[in-house]
Structure formats: structure tokens, C-alpha cells
Amino acid sequence: MKFIIFFLCVPLVYSEIHRFITTYTAINGKTIAGTPEFSAVTTLDGQQIDYYDSNIKKMIPKQNWMNEFASTEMWKKYTDIRENLQQIYKNNIHVLMETFNQSHGVHTYQRMYGCEYDDETGDSHGFDQYGYDGEDFISLDLKKLRYNTSVPQESHSDEVE
Template identity: 70%
Template structure:
């Protein structure tokens, strides 16, 4: 597996029975661009960022609204402290690797990606724990054989040391088999409970008086939604454009249906945007005072789990 150096992770929310829970630590040594921290930590659930930490802000930040409930617990403070500890360890580890690879200058990165996958249909799960250096694989943990594998010759010294700690390896095996999956399920439940409360927010939008009128529904979950334009009590399909449903970063969805109609027509006849979601109906009657229009700058809105073991130092 190739290791790719990343800072920000965004994958559109998709329906899948396979769920992934992953934490990525990234340490950097050398001159970097302004605004790029020397250490960052990102946790994702099904590809969506749920928390973030870096060496400049020096605190753990929830990236989803539903994570704020967890952020209010004592566990959040512990997680923040762990990030600070890992930050200091990474500073040392990068320097060890620079010497091991006989490098004297340049920007170098050390990264770890670990977590687990769980299939909620079969209940199958597996853990993963990968380390990379300068964008390439360095070492990885084989949980079946319960040993580390070196991807490069420089990693042999590391795996010899880590493989000798059998008690630590067994703790990791238990963690990836049970605790990691338990955290994954917990956060899935928190996300689901929060999302089930999400009814669509419906707005009528128009760039200027001569532009089409957009019926925009956003922030709803689950994704099934029906949006129709009704003219004088009858469904209206003429000059109506239905846009593709899109995911929002918080796991909810948005959808737009555009009505191309002259203002004289919708002022003479009654046009209503009807949004149906989870058995509930929202109606927006098209009138001038109901339209949201920002004509100068109009835009459409287009656990964390820490493995309960100490981050290892490289020697």
C-alpha cells in the first residue's frame, strides 16, 4: 500500500454497509508553507472529518455538530492531552528517521494512519495500523500474525524493537478487535440520532428579479426527499429543472429544483414549492417577500477514538 501525505480529508457521504473509523497523525520537519502546522491529527468516520488538532491551535476541535456532545465529556480532555503527547513524540521520531535515511536537509514527513472497519450486515471487522515516511510506506502492523512488517530496510530496526514487546502487541490486537469497533458503533449511533432529527430547511432563492426562482432544501436526513412546484393547485413540470441531490459535510443532504418562469406569471398565478420528507410536508408560496435574494454576492450552499496505548518512539 502506498502512503499519501494529506492534511485535509473530505469524501462525500455515501450509503454503505461498510463503515470506517480512522485517525491520521502527520508530523513535519523542516521549512513549511505559512499556515501548515508541524503536527496535525484528524479523525474521520466514513471519510468525514469528526475532529481536528494541530500544533498551532493546541486543542482538539469537533468537526461535526453531534461531536460537540462528546466534546463536553471528560474523555475529550484526555484525548486532547494524548494529542499533545503524540506531538512531542513525533518531533523526536522524525529526527531519528532523518538520521536513519542519511538526510541532511529538506522537508520530511512522518505519518500514522490507524483505525478499523466494520460491516454492519456481517458483523465482520478488522483493524489497520500503518506508518509512513516522506509519502512512502515505512512499517505496518499485521494483526493476524501479530507482528510488524517493514516496507523498507530502514524500518527493520524499528520492527525488531516493537515486535519484542509482546504484551503491547496483544493489547493492540484486543483494541482493534473490540474497543475500536465499539467506538465506531458509538459514533455511528450518535450521528444517526442527530441526523434523524434533521428536517429540511427550505428557501426560495433568486439572484435578481429576472433570474429563475430556486427552491432549495438543505440539512435533511435521510436522503429521500420529493420537491415539486405546484401552480394554482396543480403539479407544474413545464420549465422546471431538477438538480442532482448533493451531500453536505455533516452527513445531511441538499437538493434544488429550479423554476424558470417570468415574474409576471408568478405574480398573477400562485406557485408553491412543496417539499416532502419523512411523511412531513413543507410548503413555500412564491411571493416577493418570501424570496431570499443577495444580489451582490449570491451563492447557493453547494470517537474520536484514540488507541489506548502510548504512541511508540523510534529508535
């Protein structure tokens, strides 16, 4: 009996899409004790690389390779930026509540922005999206260079008549 062995040569092309995403979340209203009113998380390729919240008021590196950067002056500046954003988001959530005629309840305001890069093609694109109470609110259309709203222009109310 003879065995014939065939070697199949298939070139393996491995393409990876890299994603860098920062998410800010503000919460207003009565929540579980200890829940921060503002938090910020940055991920790279699905791995969390930093964290900030309104309770600890500092950025925490979440990967060992971030520790060296965390000791720089730039890290301090990024921490200051997030502290300032904390106040901006606190103000924005109140403006949104007024806009939607809401005087009470727990409400969330989020922003997610970042970019994706494809190793194989070199293609990249960015995104900037906002959400309110778990629904899409505003997103940036980079092709038309304008923000689009997903929310009807009418006001909503959470008050019982």
C-alpha cells in the same frame, strides 16, 4: 390491447462498511508559513469528526453530534494525548532522518490506524500503518501479530556529494 404488468420483487440488501480512521502527520523542515508541524484528523465513514494541530493546540469537533462529547473530561484527555503525540512525532521524525542519513530538507512522518466493520457480515478488522516521506514504512499484520517494514534496511541520503 391488454397490458400485463409484472412486479419484480427483488429483496434489497444494503450492507454498509463503517470505517473509523485516525491519521497523524508530522512535518519537519521549511514549509509554507502557518503549516502546522503536527496534525491529527479522525474520520468516521468518510466524514471528519475531529481535528487537532500544533498551532491551535486543541481538538476541534467537526460534527454537531460531537459537541456534547467535546464538553466532557474525556475530550480533555484526548486533547492531552494529542499534545503529547505532537512531541513524540517531532522526536521520531528526527530519528528517522538520522536513520536515513538525512540532515536537511522537508520530511513527513505519518500514522494511519483504525478499523472497519461490515454491518451485513459482522466482520471487522483493524489496521495500523506508518509512512515516511509519502512511502509505506511499517504496517501491522494482525493475523501474525507483528509489524512489517516496507523499507529496505539500507540507509538513504539526501546529501549531494
